[in-house]
Amino acid sequence: MPVSSAPEEHLRLQNIGVSFGNVNVIPSLDLSVRKGEMVAFLGPSGCGKTTTLRIIAGLNTPSRGHIVVGGRDITRLPIHDRDIGMVFQSYALFPHMNVSRNVQFGLQMRNVSGREAEERAGRALEMVQLSHLAHRKPKELSGGQQQRVALARALVIQPSILLLDEPLSNLDAKLRDEMRVQIRALQQESGITAVFVTHDQVEALSMCDRVVVMRNGHVEQFGTPTEVYERPATAFVANFVGRTNKLKGKIGSDGVLSAAGQQLHSATTVAPGAVEVLVRPHRIHLQGQAGDTREADNKVKGTVSGLTFVGDLVQYGVRVGDDEIVVEEATRRERRPVGVGDSVVLGWSAEDTLVYPGGGQ
Structure with missing residues (x-):
């Protein structure tokens, strides 16, 4: 089968299928990654994201399809001939070195030894700011330092593609934040094409140029972080990426949307029938608060059933008929206290009212 690569793309997965015995893990996968961009594969456990990464690396062989890098079909090439660098979740450093x-x-x-290997390793360690630790053993390093060594080892060979398999999952929250910034900076500085696998939506949205959201071996959406978050293609994407309130609703034959016991307005066009209405908690506001002049296309009355103070945010639970709606608002000194049992009016825009057919995922 002839294969081709469009001028702007660097990695192409063409009709990739993966089966383990009778289990069809990935039915058919087609997508391309541009040269110099960082793409995240995001999804729940078992969705096929790690399997896809392993296929690109050569650790697994696809049942069908082609992997094309820079116009070259590498589908059947052994790992060492693929010109790919990989950073593993466990770092996989040699403890005796x-x-x-x-x-x-x-x-x-790759038969590079002696002075050249030392010089290139030195430059790679400078890039990850670890030159001063060159003679230490891995056990003498922190988790973040080990992660940077693994990154330097992958970059030093100047690979065509850098693969990262949940590399931050073993780090604490603060260190993860720091490493996100460092890895992204290194990727942009080197201009390398990178594929990042994660189940952490914050990592995917904050680090990458585009995000592939996967579910059950299928691509639900492939787009920029803004597109995936603001314009989710399916109810699954909206629920998985970011927090949402879910309301069962319907669209009548007259095109009117109803949910939460009343008529709502949405910028989304969906055919008549049962629907699922999703609204993100931070896009809802309590109307009538001091300094709040925001207009609302949708206004819903409810009763505060609970609240949680989270420093910069207050999370309200508001009972609206049979529905419980969560609202997240920034804390402000001048704001009138709202307590459990208070009657409130919730407001949000039609643009923030996401509607999907079927009333479920």
């Missing part, structure tokens, strides 16, 4: 030797390992496997 110091940092410098760990970084040089990939070069030695």
